[in-house]
Structures are given as C-alpha cells and as structure tokens.
Amino acid sequence: MLEGIAFLSEKDEVLKKIVADFGFPIIQKRDEGFAALCHIILEQQVSIESANACYVKLQNHLGEINPENVLQVSQEELRSFGVSRQKSVYLKHLAEKVASQELVLESFRVKSDEQIREELLKLKGVGHWTIDVYLMFCLQTPDVIPLGDIAIKNTIKELYDIHALEAMEILSKNWKPYRTLASYILWHYYLKKRNKI
Known part of the structure; x- marks a missing residue:
C-alpha cells in the first residue's frame, strides 16, 4: 500500500x-465466491447495516449460503429475511447459473477484469457497481x-x-x-x- x-x-x-x-x-478483503456475490447484491441501493442484517438472517436460516440452499428456499422465505422481491429473483438467477456451471466463479482468478465484467453483466440484477465491488473487495483488483x-x-x-x-x-x-x-x-x-x- x-x-x-x-x-x-x-x-x-x-x-x-x-x-x-x-x-x-x-x-x-472479502472471500471470493457465491456467498460474497450474494452479499454484494443485497448491498445494492441500501445501507451496509441493512444489507448485513439481511445477510445474517439468510445465513442463519440456510446454514451455508450456497447455490443449492438458495434454490431450495422459497421466495416468500427470502422476503421474510428482508430480501426484496427483485433481489430474491437476482439471487435465484445467480444460484441457477452457478449450480449449472454456466458461471464458474473460481475461474475468475485467471481471467481479465474485462472478461469477468462481460460474464457478470449477463446476470439479472448485476451491473457495474456490483462488479466493481466484487473486483475490489473479493479479487483485490488494483485498478x-x-x-x-x-x-x-x-x-x-x-x-x-x-x-x-x-x-x-x-x-x-x-x-x-x-x-x-x-x-x-x-x-x-x-x-x-x-x-x-
């Protein structure tokens, strides 16, 4: 630094x-992977405190925030943890893409920022801010x-x-x-x- x-x-x-x-x-510095990307989606356009509270409730209920568990939980249950209707759609969509291996987050370590951005922009509800935060906090991208x-x-x-x-x-x-x-x-x-x- x-x-x-x-x-x-x-x-x-x-x-x-x-x-x-x-x-x-x-x-x-945050961990890489599915749970981290879910957390960043929850942080979109709300306070950090509000997003954290929502994430903790989700984690407590699911045990582990992974694609399989997110796909099994109902939209109504997600809403009960404070996840908005839109964001519950985004989380489910992300879970589907990771579970089917259409999106392999582990592969990002060997990809350029541009390649990562291109892949993530295909996801519902993921824009440049979400990608920037993932690059900065999770992948420690310097620029x-x-x-x-x-x-x-x-x-x-x-x-x-x-x-x-x-x-x-x-x-x-x-x-x-x-x-x-x-x-x-x-x-x-x-x-x-x-x-x-």
Missing part, C-alpha cells in the same frame, strides 16, 4: 491531503474506480468540483494503476467526515 500511497500523493494533492488529515484508508457508487461520486463532486461522469472518468485516469486505492482513500474521507469510522 505504501508504494501506491506515495504514487497517488505525488500525482494528486487532494488525495495527499486526505491521507495527511485522516491517515491510511481501511482496505477491505478499479466504482463511479456508480454514490459516496465516490459525491466526494469527487465535493473535493474536485467535478460533476459529469465523463469528467470523473478522465480525473481517475491520473490515478492509474492504483484507482482501487484512490477509491479507498475517497471512501475513507467520506466516512471520516460523517463520523462513520
């Missing part, structure tokens, strides 16, 4: 100041900027006065090949300013 921090601090005064003011960001994330977008708007998505993408090119670390620094600022960590 130190090498990345040094690189970003030299390239970008804003990121340098965040690290100086708030310290190093927390780097998230991802999740511009679909509201906290990242709002922080860039606040600190750089950049409001267009295209301009944010251009800005992020200054951070290559450490855009994941830059994203963690921006999240760190966002949470610290709101006393969430």
Whole structure:
C-alpha cells in the first residue's frame, strides 16, 4: 500500500491531503465466491447495516449460503429475511447459473477484469457497481474506480468540483494503476467526515 500511497500523493494533492488529515484508508478483503456475490447484491441501493442484517438472517436460516440452499428456499422465505422481491429473483438467477456451471466463479482468478465484467453483466440484477465491488473487495483488483457508487461520486463532486461522469472518468485516469486505492482513500474521507469510522 505504501508504494501506491506515495504514487497517488505525488500525482494528486487532494488525495495527499486526505491521507495527511485522516491517515491510511481501511482496505477491505472479502472471500471470493457465491456467498460474497450474494452479499454484494443485497448491498445494492441500501445501507451496509441493512444489507448485513439481511445477510445474517439468510445465513442463519440456510446454514451455508450456497447455490443449492438458495434454490431450495422459497421466495416468500427470502422476503421474510428482508430480501426484496427483485433481489430474491437476482439471487435465484445467480444460484441457477452457478449450480449449472454456466458461471464458474473460481475461474475468475485467471481471467481479465474485462472478461469477468462481460460474464457478470449477463446476470439479472448485476451491473457495474456490483462488479466493481466484487473486483475490489473479493479479487483485490488494483485498478478499479466504482463511479456508480454514490459516496465516490459525491466526494469527487465535493473535493474536485467535478460533476459529469465523463469528467470523473478522465480525473481517475491520473490515478492509474492504483484507482482501487484512490477509491479507498475517497471512501475513507467520506466516512471520516460523517463520523462513520
């Protein structure tokens, strides 16, 4: 991380100041695989706390969050754990694809980010934000900027006065090949300013 921090601090005064003011960001590491992708789907457009509560209820009921167990549980039961109707469809669809081996998550270790993105975009309810988070947290991919994330977008708007998505993408090119670390620094600022960590 130190090498990345040094690189970003030299390239970008804003990121340098965040690290100086708030310290190093927390780097998230999650397990890879089906359960992790289910967890990220549950996190779409809701608070982390709400998604975690839902995930824990699901885990307690199923014992293990795997494709077979998700396929066996009814949509009504999923709803009773706080899973929305839409997300229950997404989880079932993901379970079907993994169970049939149309999607082999273990193969991602030897695939490019572009190949992974192409495969995951075929799934119901999986967009770029979900893929970005999986790449960053589970696969530890070093050069991802999740511009679909509201906290990242709002922080860039606040600190750089950049409001267009295209301009944010251009800005992020200054951070290559450490855009994941830059994203963690921006999240760190966002949470610290709101006393969430």
